[in-house]
Amino acid sequence: MSYLLRLMLPDRPGALGAVATALGSVGADILSVDVIERAPGSATDDFVVELPADRLADSLVTAAATVPGVHVESIRPYAGQIDPHRELELLEALADDPDSALPLLADGVARVFRAGWALVLGAPVAGHARVLASGGAAPELTSVPAPWWPPIPARTLASEDDWAPADWHRLGTELAVAPFGENSALLVGRPALRWLASELVRLQHLAAIAATVTPPGAFDDRG
Secondary structure, rough: EEEEEEEEEEOOOOOOHHHHHHHHHOOEEEEEEEEEEEEEEEEEEEEEEEEOOOOOOOHHHHHOOOOOOEEEEEEOOOOOOOOOOHHHHHHHHHHHHHHHHHHHHHHHHHHOOOOEEEEEEEOOOOEEEEEEEEEEOOOOOOOOOOOOOOOOOOOOEOOOOOOHHHHHHHOOEEEEEEEEOOOOEEEEEEOOOOEEEEEEHHHHHHHHHHHOOOOHHHHHOOO
C-alpha cells in the first residue's frame, strides 16, 4: 500500500539519506520525494512510499522518528499517481484544449497538490458560489456557501466553519482557496495534510497563469 508521509527534516547533509535508510529498514520503497518548503535550519519534504502488505503504517512513523531531528507531521494513504501532474504540464494541457479548460484545471490542481479534490467556483450570487467545474474525487455539489469571498489572497479556510459541509471537517479536510481570474476561485480540499505558506503561493501563481490561457467564455456561469 502507498502512503504520503510529510516530514520536517533538519537541513543538514546526510539527513535525507538517513531517512531513506530508516524507511528502507522497515521494507518501505520510496517512490518519490518532493521538497515542499525550506526554512532556516529545516526542510519539509513529502515522501510517497510503498509498504509491504504485512507492515503497518505506524512502522513508517517509528522508523522516520529514529533519525535525530526528524518530525513526522502527517501520514495518510496515497492513491494518486506516482508521477503527479506538474504545473507546466497542466498549463500545456489547458492551452491545447481550451474548450475543456475548467475541468482540466480542477483535475490538474488536485494532482499537483496531492489533494482529494478541487472546485472551480464562480462569483457568489445570494451568498452561494456556483461550481463551474470539479476535479479529483470532488463532492457532488452545484454551489458552495461563500461567506469567505473574495478569494484574495490565497489562504486556508477552516472546514469546521458553519458554511462548510459537515463531512469535510469529519474527514479532516484541509481547505485552501485562491483567486482564478477576476471573478472566480479555486477551492481545494485534501485530507489530513496541512497547507504550507509556500504551497499557497504556488497555488495562487498557478491559478493566475492558468487564467491567462483560459478562454474568457469558459468563466461563464454554466448553470
